[in-house]
Each structure stands twice: as C-alpha cells, then as structure tokens.
Amino acid sequence: MSTSTGTGTPPATTADTDRLWSVDEHLDDILGKLRPLEPIELQLLDAQGCVLVEDVTVPAALPPFDNSSMDGYAVRVADVEGASEEFPAVLTIVGDIAAGSGELPAVGPGEAVRIMTGAPVPPGAEAVVPVEWTDGGTGGGRADAMTAGRPAADGDGPGLGEVRVHRPAAARAHIRDRGSDVGAGEIAVRAGTVLGPSQIGLLAAIGRASVTVRPRPRVVVVSTGSELVPPGEALTAGRIHDSNSFMLTACARDAGAIAYRVGAVDDEPATLRSTLDDQLVRADAVVTSGGVSVGAYDVVKEALSGLTAEEGRVSFRRLAMQPGKPQGFGRIGPDRTPLFALPGNPVSAYVSFELFVRPAVRALMGLPPFGDRRTVRAVCPQGVASSPRGRRQYLRGHYADGRVTTVGGAGSHLVKALADANALIVVPENVTSLAAGAEVDVVLLD
Numbered sequence: 001m002s003t004s005t006g007t008g009t010p011p012a013t014t015a016d017t018d019r020l021w022s023v024d025e026h027l028d029d030i031l032g033k034l035r036p037l038e039p040i041e042l043q044l045l046d047a048q049g050c051v052l053v054e055d056v057t058v059p060a061a062l063p064p065f066d067n068s069s070m071d072g073y074a075v076r077v078a079d080v081e082g083a084s085e086e087f088p089a090v091l092t093i094v095g096d097i098a099a100g101s102g103e104l105p106a107v108g109p110g111e112a113v114r115i116m117t118g119a120p121v122p123p124g125a126e127a128v129v130p131v132e133w134t135d136g137g138t139g140g141g142r143a144d145a146m147t148a149g150r151p152a153a154d155g156d157g158p159g160l161g162e163v164r165v166h167r168p169a170a171a172r173a174h175i176r177d178r179g180s181d182v183g184a185g186e187i188a189v190r191a192g193t194v195l196g197p198s199q200i201g202l203l204a205a206i207g208r209a210s211v212t213v214r215p216r217p218r219v220v221v222v223s224t225g226s227e228l229v230p231p232g233e234a235l236t237a238g239r240i241h242d243s244n245s246f247m248l249t250a251c252a253r254d255a256g257a258i259a260y261r262v263g264a265v266d267d268e269p270a271t272l273r274s275t276l277d278d279q280l281v282r283a284d285a286v287v288t289s290g291g292v293s294v295g296a297y298d299v300v301k302e303a304l305s306g307l308t309a310e311e312g313r314v315s316f317r318r319l320a321m322q323p324g325k326p327q328g329f330g331r332i333g334p335d336r337t338p339l340f341a342l343p344g345n346p347v348s349a350y351v352s353f354e355l356f357v358r359p360a361v362r363a364l365m366g367l368p369p370f371g372d373r374r375t376v377r378a379v380c381p382q383g384v385a386s387s388p389r390g391r392r393q394y395l396r397g398h399y400a401d402g403r404v405t406t407v408g409g410a411g412s413h414l415v416k417a418l419a420d421a422n423a424l425i426v427v428p429e430n431v432t433s434l435a436a437g438a439e440v441d442v443v444l445l446d
C-alpha cells in the first residue's frame, strides 16, 4: 500500500455490500485467506504457547547417569542384609558425593558413601539407604536428616566415620537408572505439539536452548475517531476516551498475539493510510476500530475501499449479526497483511474480535482456530424479550452451573455490562424471542 494512491471513496463492490453476509460466510472468507506464519527458531521461553514444527529427538539418555533418589548412603546389598535397629550394619563411610560431583569414591565391602539426591551412584554401590534408615553417622538413634556440611580434606568432620544402617535394601533401591526417563534417539516432543511449561521443561532437560515453531503473530491495533482522547488526559466537549485500542490490544494478547497498540488516528484518510504504511513493517495482521459504517466521516472505509490491485483489497460488508453488523476484511501492502476493520462501538468491536480475529490469530499460529473457546448449552431463566429477525445476536451474559443470565441490554456502547460478562449468549437468526427457561448456546469467554 502507498499513501499516494487510493484517495476518495470509490464505488463500493456490489457483491460485498449489497447483501447481508452470514457470520459463517465472513469467517470462512477470513480463514480461507490466511496461511500459518512461516516457522522460525526461538529461544525456549519465547516459544511458549507456540506450535512446534520439528520432531525433537533426545540426544543423550535422561537421566544421563544412575543417580540417587534420596539423601542417604550408597551401600552394597550384602552388607545391609538382615540389618535392624537392634542389630544395625555398621559401615565405614569412605566418601561423600554431592549432586554435581564428578569424583566418585568406590564402595568396597563393609563401606558406604554418603550421597545426596541427584548425585551419581558410585562404583561398587548396589543400593541407597535413605538417611532415615540409619543413625546418620552420629552413633545415636534413628536420624531425621544428615549432619550439614562437608567432610574436611583430612577425612574429619561431618559425613565421615561410621554409619549404622537399620534396614536392609534391595538391589537398585532408591537408584534412578540412566535412561529411565527417556532414552537417546527417542522423540522427546513431536511436531504439532503446543509448547506448554512441561514440554519446555523437557526440552531444557535434554539440553535444547531453542526450537523451531510457528511464531506468535504481531498484531497492530489502530483505533480511529477524531473524538478520541487517550485515557489519562482530560475530556473536552463531545470527546470520549479511546477504550477500543486498549481493549483490542488486550484481546490480541489474550488470543496469543504479540500486540502493538497505536494511538487513535483522526478521521482523516490520508493520516490513516500513512499510519498503516508505517506500521505494516511490524505487522502480521492489522486490526482497526471504527469508521466502517455509513456516516460522513467513516475513515477506514474511505481510506481502504479503493485500493489498487498492487495495494491490496479490503471488502466492506454488512453481516447478519448484532452487534457487529458493519465489517471490513482484506489484505494490504506488499506482504498482503490481513486487515480486520472492526466497527467502532466498543461491544461490537469486542464481539467482532472474539468471532473473527481470535480464530484468525490462532490460525496464523497453526493452532485450531476454535480450540480455545467452548460453546455450551445453558438455561436462560429470564429469557430474551426480543432479538432482531434475520440476525444472529450475541448478548452479554453471566454463566454459572448450566445457567446464564443476561448482563445489560443489547446496546453496543455498554462497556460496563461487557466487563461484567463471562459469556456470550447466542440467539439464532431465526429466533426473535426466547421464553423464560429456554435453552441457549453460550460461548464461554474464559
């Protein structure tokens, strides 16, 4: 797209504007025009929530060596056979192994090595007895814990001397075998997996610092309207605070995107075009709010209706839904960046994002578009007095335990009611009212 062309309001494309589009047709048009973003290599934590595109194999067995699962003593099985509190096995402690230690004193007959959880099992040892099964080397009764500290180089100090073992141990007791978690060459995480905390933990455990994933889309949010004042600034006559750019940026983040909020742009097509030109470099998708209906200053429609073939194409259309009737969607700029032109009424913008942009963000990430929202059936005790014929209505509702109550009315300016809602009540196109106690579809928002 370029700022030098596309001026004036060209004739609207009759195919798009003259008929009502159904919600599903609009959604199909959007999803049909999107391709998942190309995979890139990201550092592990940056890949959280992203879809892995490679099978990651395990380079070396995990755990990488036999190690102790308890703080205790590495022993030979025969030495502790038949041991009891009354007749303990008395073993000479010949060394001390902390986790991370590379030096492993061998355990000979009649000997033990003090060993910590995670430390490598020394040669000669066949089992580990937990410290609670011993006197902890104190010469007293049953120990609860080890004596803190390391033995001194001269062999003195805590940890060395003798230990009395009160119970026998089976071979391999309290030893975590090399490779018992996952073996070398096995697949750790398969392509297609969405990386959550546990997968990231596993990848780190096998030594991977970065992985190839589909990235989060960068979504630029631009609100339009000469009446808009940023929050924090005083209002003058006729003006309101710009809430949509904040709400939609939060929506984009919530959907999984990296979102950039651009402050409100005046109702001036040239300004909007140059803003979009500037922003496209960091956008995988653009979301605008406002300026798409039939007013005299509908800046988004004016700026983007008449793009040249080179600049892209945005279609403006009316949808058979409420709120959210006027919508625009298209692709602009050299990379054909998807652009969603949402209506300015705050509730309309919110519902439009939920229905159209959220699935699109997920599709760009290679995720199932509708995988994160549940639609359930619920009883609506109050019913719905009226709903427009031929339009699918999305009322704000509060859902709990199989019941949903409407919150606020149908007005698309009711932001307080929107903030109180946790669900959208779907009243189908062919339904104009719902009796008290009727069952409805409810889209859960959290």
Ligand SMILES: Nc1nc2c(c(=O)[nH]1)N[C@H]1C(S)=C(S)[C@@H](COP(=O)(O)OP(=O)(O)OC[C@H]3O[C@@H](n4cnc5c(N)ncnc54)[C@H](O)[C@@H]3O)O[C@H]1N2
Residues within 6 Å of the ligand: 223, 224, 225, 227, 228, 240, 241, 242, 243, 244, 245, 264, 289, 290, 291, 292, 293, 294, 295, 298, 323, 324, 325, 326, 342, 343, 344, 345, 346, 348, 412
């Ligand atoms: N004659 C008709 N008028 C309208 C129709 C229609 O069919 N015929 N449709 C109505 C519907 S439905 C909607 S939705 C709105 C959509 O209008 P726009 O997308 O052009 O939005 P604006 O006119 O710019 O703003 C509408 C409303 O929302 C407020 N607004 C806008 N941006 C923000 C923002 N960033 N933060 C907070 N509030 C915002 C704006 O002040 C207006 O009150 O058109 C109806 N009209």
Ligand code: MOO
Residues within 6 Å of the ligand: 321, 322, 323, 324, 325, 326, 343, 345, 348, 349, 412
């Ligand atoms: O459709 Mo508008 O989006 O009803 O307020």
